[in-house]
Every structure is written in C-alpha cells, then in structure tokens.
Amino acid sequence: MSEIFLEPWTEEDGKARVSTLFTQTFNKKASVFSCAPGRVNLIGEHTDYNDGLCLPIALPHKTFVALSYRDDDVVRLISDQGELWRGKITDIVPGMEQSWVNYAGGPAWSLGIVRGFDAAVVSCVPLGAGLSSSAAIEAAMAFALQPPQNAHDRQPIVDACIRAENEVANAPTGGMDQTVSIFANRGEAVCIDFFEHTQTHVPADFTQAGLCLLVIDTRAKHSLSDGQYGKRRAQCEQAKKELGLASLRSARLADVDQLQGIIAQRLRHVVSENTRVSDAIAALSARDFTTLGQLFLQSHESLRDDYEVSSPELDCAVETAMAHGALGARMTGGGFGGSAIALIHESQRDDIARAIREAHVDAGFPEPAFLVAHASSGAHLIAE
Template sequence: MNTFAQIHGRAPEGEWAAPGRVNLIGEHTDYNLGFVLPIALPQTVRAQARRRDDGLLRLHSTRGDGTVVEVAVADLAPGGVTGWAGYPAAVVWALCEAGHEVGGAALSLGSDVPTGAGLSSSAALECAVALAYNDLYGLGLSAPELALIAQRAENAFVGVPCGIMDQMASMCCRAGAALHLDSRDLAMRQVPVDLAGAGLALLVLDTRVKHDLGDGAYAALRAGCERAAGLLGLPALRDLGPADLPSALAQLPDELRPLVRHVVTENERVAEAVTHLDAGDLAALGPILTAGHASLRDDYRVSCPETDLAVSTAVAAGAHGARITGGGFGGSVIALVNATAAESVAAEVATAFREAGYATPRTLTAVPAEGARRIA
C-alpha cells in the first residue's frame, strides 16, 4: 500500500478517525425530529490529511484502485463529484457554503466500516473529513456543528435526505454509552451501556444485501411522513403523542397511517429503552428491539426476507431480541444475546441463510465506542 507521502508528496499533518454506528432503537424518527438511541462502533473511517495552499482538494482511498481524485475547491458544486469521492468533497463544499474560509487539502482515507450494511459508513467518512478540516483550518466548530455540516453535505451535495442521527452518533457518541438524542434541538445525554457487565453481547449480522438510500425509497418515506404531518397540522410527527394517535390515524389516507404509527410508537420505544438502561436492566431491551423490527417490517416496510430471517432465527436461537438497524432495504440486523451464546446464535443464523440459499452473513460484535477524534 502506498504511504501518504508517496501519494501526496509530503507526510500528513495529522490523522483523524470517525466511527460507524448501530442504532439500538429509534429508526427513521430523526428526520421527524424525534428521538434516537445509537452507539458508535469500534470500526472507523480514518483520514490522513495535509493542508494545501493551491486550492486543490486531492482525495485517495485505500479501498479503491489507487486513483487520486483532484478538484478545485472553488469548483465544487452538487453533482460535480460522484462516487465515494463525493462524500469528502461534499463536506468541503458545505463548509464553504456555510461561510468558512477553507481551501485545499490532501486526504488519504481508509476504513474498516462495512459499506452498504446500514452501519453509517458514509456519515463516518463525512465526519472524519469534517473533523480534519476543522483542525487543519482552525475553524473551532463544535462536534454538533460539524455533524450539521456533514448532514448538509449529504442532503444537498450527495442527494440523500437523511436526518441528523448518523452524523451526531459519529461525532458525539462516547465509549461505554448510548447517545440519547433529541433530533429537534440536538439535546443529548450519554446513557451508560455496560454489555459485558450484564453478561450480554450485541451481535451485528450483516445480511450482505446492499442498500442505497439515494435510490428514492428513503426519500419517498420521508416525503410521506412530511405529508402526514402537514395534513395533521403538525410541525413534525414527533409532535403527535401516543394518546392522540388513534384520532390522527382516522384523519389520514390509508397509505400514510402505517408510517405515522411507526414513528409515534418508535419514539415511545426509545423512551422505554432509556428507562431500562437507566435502571441497569439491559436484557429488557430485547423485546423492545423485536417490537421495533415488527414495526419496521409491517408499518414502515423497510425490511426484506434476509433481515426478517436473521431476526426470527436469532430470537428462536435464544437472543433476547433483534431488529434491523440502519436505513433498511437490506443491511444489518442487531441481536442482543447472552455473551456465552453469541457464537451459537451467529451459527444458527448462518445455517438458516445457507438453507435459504442466501449469502453467508458477516458477523461482528458491537461495543459502544468513542466518537470522532484526532488519533495522530
């Protein structure tokens, strides 16, 4: 593998890392300004970077074919850079659009976050670049401010209308904790999650069914939720309480009712999960995970046969609960298991996949890790 100096001519000024994430509960509520509960993964995107004074952004990925993408910062515009390079370019564009005086940089990017698995590899990439630029150009932006820059990059430059959860999780999560985040005002609290102390493990089962949130399905879900909020006269669906759900559903067309039901009940599941975590009853998260999956499958309809099989098999094999995590339409399932049963649950899921003719799922163990940081 080429070193940074071989690729860019000089050694880097620093190295930054930003993690992927899994969301324990609260899927698809962040763009409704609701509540989420993610943890950061030990897997990260790493950015080696050096400031350039010629106005050029020079990008290299260790996952690619060695190609270096070069573009003038002054020429950055939505749609102008595509593929993996579009994400770091988008961050630089968003910083410029926000009025920050930034110029060129040389960036070499490496990652062990699985792509297309619903583990927020794109947000990790954005946040690593945002943090690097924050230091290289002395911007003094806070972690939430950088998360908002990264979200703007993905929304307006890449074209994915995501909420703020992924970027906030990558920037703000802490080791040993889940981030209880209010997506409206970005109020947050670190909720301790001691899986090992409870004798538990959180399996991540990557079904290897790739999803692309830019393909229109995700945007259609968001548009449906926004339409429903408008019909109900609400700023966002998070403003609809569970007591008012039945009457609200009666006012909506059939196609919007399941979306609204999912958002309202998912916000309630987040609150319930936090209560159990605060009480130290981590095993009680299990039924909440499974109920969340049923809602994502039946009401939000973002599951698929592979994720449904992973959930049902894990639960039948002894998991306390399981659910899809990420945007859906494939990706990964998380399963809360006794630590001593992690290997057997993973093996049962692999067997079920083989018997169904599916690709063997990839498995990793999620440990609540530290958010974005400078590492060198």
C-alpha cells in the first residue's frame, strides 16, 4: 500500500475529456465549455446558514461541462460517473427522483431555462469527500447554461445554484460552497460574510513559508441529505428562537448561559467559530501560521465536542497529523465523514500522509486519499 495523492487535471485535459464524452454520447460537438472548482474550507464551519463568517479556498480540482442547447424541450445528461439520463426540461423540478441529475440539472430549473439541452459532465473533484463536488457541478452547469456577462452577474448564479441544491437536490446547505466556487481567485481565500452578503479576498499562499495544506479524504461515507445536517440547522433555529434573536450573528458567548444542553453547545460553536474566522484572517495577514494552526485545532475540537459533526475517521486524521508535526489540523466541510485538512511543512508531506494512512488502516478504517490544496480560480467559461 502507498499514499494516494489525487492530482488535479489541467484545464486542457479536462476540456478534452468532457469534449470526448460529449461527442461520443451525442454524436455532435458541444457549443460551450465551462469548469468550476470544488472547495476546501480553511475555517468557519456551519456558520454560513447562521449569517456568520467562513474562509474557504477553491481547489485546483474542477468539474468540467460541455453543453449545447437543443431546438426542443428534451434534456440529455451524461457523466463520467453515471448513466445517460433523458427527460424533458419540465421533469427537472423539486421532488424529482434523487440522483446526480438533481445537481447537474437543478440549475436549469432555478435559472428558469425552458429550452432543452445536451450536456456532459466530468470531474476530478473527489465525490463524497466533503469537498463540494456538488457545488462544482452546479456552478459549472450554471455557467454553461447562462454565462455571466460581468462580475455583477455572478451573484444571481450563486443564488440559483443554492436554490438548486436546497430545493431540487434537497440538501439544506447554506451557500458557502456555491459562493466560493464562483467568486474564488487564485492565491486567495474568500472571506464570506453571510450577514452583510459580502465577499472579501484574503491572501492565502502557504508555499512561500515552506508550508502546504494537506487534504485528507477519509473515504468515510459523507452525505448532507441524510438528516443530520438539517437537524443541526433546526437546533440553531431553536437557539435563535429561545434567545429572541433575528440572527445568531448577533449572539455572544454570554448568551450560551441562557440555553441548556445541546442547544447551548450548538450556539457556543457558532459564536466561537465566527471569532476564529476573524482571528484566522488576522493570522494570515500577519503570516502567523503558528496561530493559524492553533485556530484550526480549536475549530476541530469545537466541531467534535459542541457541534458533534466529526467522526472517528476525521478525529484519527487530525490527531495523527498533529502527533507528527502539523501546525494545525481540523475536519472540513459539513462533517459526518468526508475530509480533514492539516497545515504542514512541505518537507513533511509524505511522512505525515504515510502516518495517517497507517493509523487509519490499523484502526480498520478505509485507506484515505490525499491531495494538496492551493487556492485556485473560480468558475469560468473555457475558450474554444
């Protein structure tokens, strides 16, 4: 056995792959090509739907779409991960049968597309890893269906992708994934403020300090539509109701004492996590990576103990990374499986990955996969 590092495709390779799939399936050439990245969140978990702060970066791993409109109302979709789907544009609605088509076709419904189309989808974003493969599909499809004319047109596309995931795919996510997949810039994290509805780009280049961000895909089952994610949202709504607040963004740590049990725990995580995002931005600006690493670990402990969304596999990855020299580590994404991240010295990458793999295998967990995350660009059209 050896460590599995998942390398991103080049844009040329991704376009060639999706073009080939499109042509072989539909016996014609596509008229538009697009791509959109997955994401990894540096810090700020389960804050998006609480009007809070988060700090994700876009991955270099992307989803690619090739598409052509039709002269009728028929929709045909093919993926390198699934079988050909054929239906009508009116079949893509909330309540349709759940499959990958909900994510690929959902943006057509939320954008109000009424024409039929043919589309092919290929991706190197790991599926089920908590790295937002779903938002990458949605954003790439939305850009192909209705390309924005300028930067001001991007927010409506974000909103459409969020509606597609919430209402067609029935996954109650908060919008962080779609926002960063569309607004990301190379070399920068995106601080998303869900109360002010703003995005601020923050320099996030670890390489000059000899560091890298190791992403550990635990390969533990990960799903946001299995009820647990929605349960956490409902508990936050309960905290808001009991405190008489319009938003948990205005809550303070002192408010935790007014609540009891699980509801108090959930609030403590949300409030403290927002503070950690602000502190992480300050640490990045000062290039204080020691402090950033400490914030990562504090975030994981809060997600594990107060929000209860970690898993034995995620805890194993974090604990092993820290024991072998990581500056910090934490679960990332919605939790209940998925991925963890570790801020490490580049020179230790292989050794730490090997230690994590061995620890997982010894514990009887699936053998993890790894990738190195560099802040990358967001969704865009690919020129012919």
